[in-house]
Amino acid sequence: MKFKIALIAICSLFLVSCGSQKIRTTSSKKPTRKTTVATKNKVNKNEQEKLEATSFVVVSFENVEEYISWFKNTAISNMINYKIPASITLAQGILESGAGKGELCKKANNHFGIKCHVGWEGASVHHDDDESQECFRKYNHPAESYRDHSLFLTTRSRYKFLFDLRENDYKSWAQGLKDAGYATDPKYPAKLITIIERYKLYRFDNETLGISDNEAVVYETPKKEISGSEYAVVQGDTLYSISKKYSISVDDLKSKNNISDNAISIGQILKIK
Incomplete structure (x- = not known):
């Protein structure tokens, strides 16, 4: 009889022990689940963007946002002075420079992939593009590149028709740049439009023109x-x-x-x- 009582007591202790172990195992899963969610959110925040124009780079969403914060005021100023949409200037800068991470941008402060062309008397570097080791303009400071981009568009007759477009009609400007021969890539307009809409760069056009986002017209x-x-x-x-x-x-x-x-x-x- 004593043996049976002892055996029952041992089994009871065993069951209690198993039950408590099960409870600890279940509760330990909760922190793991929270950690997974936090990691996922971090990945989304640093979602990567593939940019390819004068060079191919992969940058994070934060890299592009940082680039925009650096140059948005310059793009707005150039829109006021030269009538080029700030959204277009920024989108081209992001694409051509790889959001400031591209090789040409780093070694020449060239944010717009502008080649030397006839008559260029400034500094230059050589970089592979449509052909091997083509001549590209070199600048001492990014601001010089931004100003030269505005002058490049406003002083060449082939871009003259662009200035008949509305300053917030970024879609027509994107297509017009391709039609005028700024880039040979057939996807160039789509790339610019995607960048403008992804990062809401059109808000700078509206701000400059004194138009609220609710009043803005999207031109198809x-x-x-x-x-x-x-x-x-x-x-x-x-x-x-x-x-x-x-x-x-x-x-x-x-x-x-x-x-x-x-x-x-x-x-x-x-x-x-």
């Missing part, structure tokens, strides 16, 4: 079909919807436009034939 491309063989992406478009509209497979659409994934941007020009 007048015709979605740029030509019989091209299409400008608008809000709500997907590769699938465009492929159905023009009776072309998604794979053919991606092949014609050198697209490796399914991502497209508002304003992007796609070949459809």
Whole structure:
């Protein structure tokens, strides 16, 4: 009888011990879950941006925000003096300089990928772009690069038509820069528009013009079909919807436009034939 009582007591202690261990194990999971959430939020905050113009760099969202804080006043000042949208100036600066992290920017303070061209008498550096070791302008300070960018656009006849556009019509300005030959990349307008809308750079145009964000007008491309063989992406478009509209497979659409994934941007020009 004593043996049975002792055995029952031992089993009771064993069960209590197991139960308490189970409770400790369950409670230990809570801090781990909180830590995971905190880490995830940190990753989102430092989401990376791929920028490719005169060089390819990968920067964080915070890198771009920091670049904007450095040069927004310069872009606004240039908008007042030269009538170039601050959003366009900043977007080009972000893209061409890799948000200040690109090789050309670091070694030449060249934030806009401006090449030497005929008549340039200032300092220069050589950098690979469309061709190997092309001549690019070199500046002593970023402010010189920003001013030269404004002069570059305002003193060349091929950019004259841009100044007939509204100063807050960043979409037409982005397309116009490509049409005027500022860049050879067919995705250049889409890249600028994506940067402007991602970082809300249009707010600086509205601020300069004295327009509230609620009053601002978003100017869409007048015709979605740029030509019989091209299409400008608008809000709500997907590769699938465009492929159905023009009776072309998604794979053919991606092949014609050198697209490796399914991502497209508002304003992007796609070949459809």
